[in-house]
Amino acid sequence: MNDMWMIRVPASTSNLGPGFDSIGMAVDRFLELTVTPADQWFFKGCTPELESLPTGKDNLLYEVADKLARAQGVSLEEFPHHVAVDSNIPLARGLGSSASAIVAAIELVNQIGQLNLSKEEKLRIASLEEGHLDNVAASVYGGLIIGSHREECTDLIHIDKLDDIAFVAVIPTYELKTSESRKVLQDHFSRQEAVEASSVANTLVAALCTTNWVLAGKMMELDLFHEKARSALVPELQLVRKAAKAAGAYGTFLSGAGPTTLSMVPVKAAQDIAAALHEVVPNAEVTILKPELQGATVCDMKEASLLK
Numbered sequence: 001m002n003d004m005w006m007i008r009v010p011a012s013t014s015n016l017g018p019g020f021d022s023i024g025m026a027v028d029r030f031l032e033l034t035v036t037p038a039d040q041w042f043f044k045g046c047t048p049e050l051e052s053l054p055t056g057k058d059n060l061l062y063e064v065a066d067k068l069a070r071a072q073g074v075s076l077e078e079f080p081h082h083v084a085v086d087s088n089i090p091l092a093r094g095l096g097s098s099a100s101a102i103v104a105a106i107e108l109v110n111q112i113g114q115l116n117l118s119k120e121e122k123l124r125i126a127s128l129e130e131g132h133l134d135n136v137a138a139s140v141y142g143g144l145i146i147g148s149h150r151e152e153c154t155d156l157i158h159i160d161k162l163d164d165i166a167f168v169a170v171i172p173t174y175e176l177k178t179s180e181s182r183k184v185l186q187d188h189f190s191r192q193e194a195v196e197a198s199s200v201a202n203t204l205v206a207a208l209c210t211t212n213w214v215l216a217g218k219m220m221e222l223d224l225f226h227e228k229a230r231s232a233l234v235p236e237l238q239l240v241r242k243a244a245k246a247a248g249a250y251g252t253f254l255s256g257a258g259p260t261t262l263s264m265v266p267v268k269a270a271q272d273i274a275a276a277l278h279e280v281v282p283n284a285e286v287t288i289l290k291p292e293l294q295g296a297t298v299c300d301m302k303e304a305s306l307l308k
């Protein structure tokens with residue numbers, strides 16, 4: 001890569017209701033790193049939100065990159081770079097900002113250290129770093145991913161037949177850290193609860209894989225793994241769900257650990273459903289997101305200008 005180059009990583013939603021920690025989808029918001037050789041490492045946030053993040057080696061991007069570099073026998077110290085960090089993925093809203101940073105960091109080391117990591121290797125490294133695969137896998141692969149991350153192995157299926165659907169996102173002004181949102185989760189399920197919860201998840205997967213959006217939307221609203229426990233942290237979830245369904249949405253779910261809610265909708269109805277939801281939650285940002293089929297990419301600045 002010549003003097004200046006770019007890493008572009010899509011945002012992601014995850015869970016999609018009952019696909020807890022195992023289903024993710026990339027959406028058309030992006031983290032973009034512009035990387036230039038320099039005499040020391042420096043991370044410059046290009047938005048007010050990102051300007052609040054560390055500029056040095058305590059930035060998550062460097063922390064993840066350095067951990068991988070050391071494991072691969074690469075010394076980042078010897079290859080300092082200036083990294084301009086731009087992103088329209090809000091922090092702590094359930095749209096995978098930290099996951100996009102983890103994936104970007106892996107791409108950074110892969111490029112600087114000329115590691116030639118495969119997508120599967122990037123997936124494994126990112127899933128081990130994040131602790132679950134849903135957001136990071138969607139950011140690596142793009143599209144829809146359905147997978148299982150276990151101590152010994154990470155497996156997934158990648159789906160990119162996602163025509164005719166969009167998401168109406170309701171992004172509240174308040175933050176909800178994933179770490180906080182995971183603290184309220186139920187630790188134990190009875191056999192009957194586990195069987196019912198997994199039956200809903202299995203049917204969601206089958207519906208997504210066969211583009212049966214009506215059935216997928218129904219299953220998205222029947223989660224038993226996490227949304228009930230989290231509804232106290234995101235009080236508007238039921239209100240949005242009811243209003244979105246009345247306006248023609250397939251279904252509404254908590255995006256990742258929240259607080260953003262996503263309503264899966266027919267593309268042609270997206271604008272009308274967004275207007276209906278804006279009425280219901282006037283203080284939140286209501287916006288339309290589309291599935292993003294392109295996963296993380298590294299390119300020179302000429303190619304980068306074509307991506308916009």
Ligand SMILES: Nc1ncnc2c1ncn2[C@@H]1O[C@H](COP(=O)(O)OP(=O)(O)OP(=O)(O)O)[C@@H](O)[C@H]1O
Nearest residue numbers: 060061091092093094095096097098101177178179
């Ligand atoms: N684009 C980024 N660049 C550098 N560091 C980031 C970036 N996004 C997130 N981080 C780091 O990760 C931490 C957690 O990220 P975030 O605040 O987005 O919450 P989250 O709950 O992990 O994820 P989500 O964004 O899905 O809600 C942040 O406090 C920040 O230190």
Ligand SMILES: N[C@@H](CCO)C(=O)O
Nearest residue numbers: 014020021178256257
């Ligand atoms: N599956 C994770 C996603 C976090 O972004 C959770 O729900 O906690």
